[in-house]
Amino acid sequence: MPDHDQSSFALTAAPPVMIDRRGSMDRDDAIAVRRLDDGWDLTVYVADVASGVARNSTADQEAFQRRESAYGGRRGTAKMLPRPVEERLTLAQGRPCAAMRVRVNVAADGTARECEVDRARLRGAVAMDHQAVADAIADSAHPLHGALREAAALSEVLLARRRDQGALALYDLLSGWATDEDGGLVRLAASERNVAYKVVQECMIAANTALAAWAAQRDLPLLFRNHSVAKVAPPRQVLLDDLDLALADGSPARLEALAQRTLMVMKAAEYAPFMGGHWGLNLPGYVHATSPLRRYADLVVQRVVFHHLDGADDPYTQDELASIAVALNDGARADREAQKDYFKAAAHARDRRAAATDADFSRLDSRGFHAILKRGCKENIATASLADEAARRAAAQQLTALELQLLLLVAGSESWKDARAACLEAVAAAPETAASVLSVHAQVNGLSLAEFADGNQGQSPHTVFSSSASLVVDGTQVSGATRTASTKKAARHQAALSLLARLAELPDPSQDLAAPAPQTTPKKATASPSSQGPSPLMTLNEYAQVRVISGLKFDITGQGPSHMSTFTCHAHAHHEGEQLTGTASAPSKAAAKTRAADLLLKAIDARRQQTHDAA
Structure with a gap:
């Protein structure tokens, strides 16, 4: 040898x-x-x-x-x-x-x-x-x-x-x-x-x-x-590039996420x-x-x-x-x-103990907080400090759709009451989140996705859209209120919010964002620009909420003596990269603002109609 x-x-x-x-x-x-x-x-x-x-x-x-x-x-x-x-x-x-x-x-x-x-x-x-x-x-x-x-x-x-x-x-x-x-x-x-x-x-x-x-x-x-590797695995070079980027970035969260992804696809x-x-x-x-x-x-x-x-x-x-x-x-x-x-059992035991501890949770990163929140919601364990931190993060829009689903549709004890209310309020402030929360809830529980029944009335650009959302839970169809808005997307957001509130058994904060569609037969004109439809100010705010426009602002100046003042308002907004303006004068600030808003709205609707005709 x-x-x-x-x-x-x-x-x-x-x-x-x-x-x-x-x-x-x-x-x-x-x-x-x-x-x-x-x-x-x-x-x-x-x-x-x-x-x-x-x-x-x-x-x-x-x-x-x-x-x-x-x-x-x-x-x-x-x-x-x-x-x-x-x-x-x-x-x-x-x-x-x-x-x-x-x-x-x-x-x-x-x-x-x-x-x-x-x-x-x-x-x-x-x-x-x-x-x-x-x-x-x-x-x-x-x-x-x-x-x-x-x-x-x-x-x-x-x-x-x-x-x-x-x-x-x-x-x-x-x-x-x-x-x-x-x-x-x-x-x-x-x-x-x-x-x-x-x-x-x-x-x-x-x-x-x-x-x-x-x-x-x-x-x-x-x-x-x-x-x-699994069929869903990305190409080899994509994984190599992701590895390089993750190690170059050095973020522990990014590295952990990539580690989990490689486990899933390999x-x-x-x-x-x-x-x-x-x-x-x-x-x-x-x-x-x-x-x-x-x-x-x-x-x-x-x-x-x-x-x-x-x-x-x-x-x-x-x-x-x-x-x-x-x-x-x-x-x-x-x-x-x-x-x-x-x-998994060891992690659950650790998170269970943490959820039952009256500690300072504000220093936890998103991953650490999620683990404790998940265990607390699933087992209805919540100290005042954990519930307060959940409410704080909800108000700051720092909770994910899954975390909102846990708090609104899983947690049920009295100790979570204020946190759940804060969560629904946070969703109402960003109503596009409601559909995501419903989608997560359906996926987690093996349910069919929420369905929307949509309708519309009136002619463009003054069409009023309506929508209602429903979800089948345990064989029973649960529906929210029918909501209206001047865009289909906004109507669906409010409908999803209404359904979410009903599932959570909380007061419904959803709203109708549009008045009924205007009559097709001509009416005698009046002095108020809002008499033929929803207030232009309301419509502009709704457009801003659903991101039809951005940067909405009003600049008002006054001239003349106090008993005979004239106010001028410049209404500005960006639509598809272009700044549009409406300018009007009136004896009062409110009237000037309303008229300027009406002119700006007409300019926006004209641009939207041009885009629609071009398409």
Whole structure:
């Protein structure tokens, strides 16, 4: 069996380094990097577990049941192999260790040119934690400075090559975010936020990739690690751009949102006895082979490789590999669901305690406040301070449609009374929000969306639109009042607001924003410009509310003695980028303002009619 002994290397060589958490007792791999004239020689030594754990032995059966080691979370710390077996087979400093050696010749641009796989005996390996590696790279006097610096340089080249090939790969060690091998964003432990983490990740991915190609060339039947995405996933380049932007922005909320999105669009990678490709890495084939102490799939792969090297028959049939893959995938899926439920229950308990605490909630960011508000509404828990903060955020228009739905249509205890009233008042101030709240309510409860019955009377530009909204809840149709406005959109907003108030069992703040449509038969003109329809001031305010116009203002000046004053009003507004003006004079401010508003309204309606005719 070939040796890697420090004494057998030239002076330019350095011992392999085992990089792991401080105090780790299950060291799967060691890395040795040597600079060449035209690239690097990367050698990864993997603990020989296959020779020490016989198929169908007690240790093998326990490992198969556990599938992989756990470090925290629902399962706590639970090793895949029994402790005595792990201690016997782990790579360790100060003793020779049997290993599988994967040697990859890497070109200067990061391309893997060739791969050799054999058995080896590892001697002289050095155990280091992540911080010790980072310190050695920064310290030119450290005995391993040169070798580790080359390992860091190689990791940068390997990362750049993967990025060029379309892999979803990024590291932001300063903020503690990185992508895992599937391309999902993960939060790094504080001890891993340095260059050593990147060295380990890139070297292991390179070794696993090279071994997959090596096995495929020899038609070895083993477990491949396949990965795909959902049909709704955006194009690869869009995700890459989003990753770049999120890390450049550095916003925790943005990073968390992107992490959740990648989880939603990427399917979990799975094992299979065939090469199905890996989307996150953008590779035709990939295997897990560098952690046989911690993952059962790696142990299976190692057994297949060693049988091939020894000239023995394949240790598994295709059906056996397929059966193992199904068991590993099903177990991983069950673990993910159990872990999700575990963290969900823990989060609910935390938020439940917070909602019942009379604390200062004003300092919470939107995400933290949402979690506590959601638990408080669903379980009708509310201290005075939580209800007051909800009311304050509602008045400041800082609540989302989902939060308004929780407060108006879920929370029901007396302690939420004032906050619910504040929420409806906030929706009334921005009535376009009502439809969004109703939509959220329908989606959350699996209901059909609210329906609107629309109508209109009169001729443009003085058409009066009407609308009423209804929603079927528990088989019963609930309807709001019919509301009118001079635009269809505004009528629907008021109708949705009315329905929302009825569902919330609160006083209805919706309004009719338009008077009845004018008669089509001519009437004798009168002095009041508002006698043939709604007040021009009311109509202008409504136009501003539904954003037909913007920047509405009135400038009034007066001239002459107090008993014979003449007031002039200039009414201004912007419509589709153009400033329109109406100017009028009258003996009183009110009359001048009304006449100016009437002239401005006519100018606006004329522009709207021109646009309508042109269309």
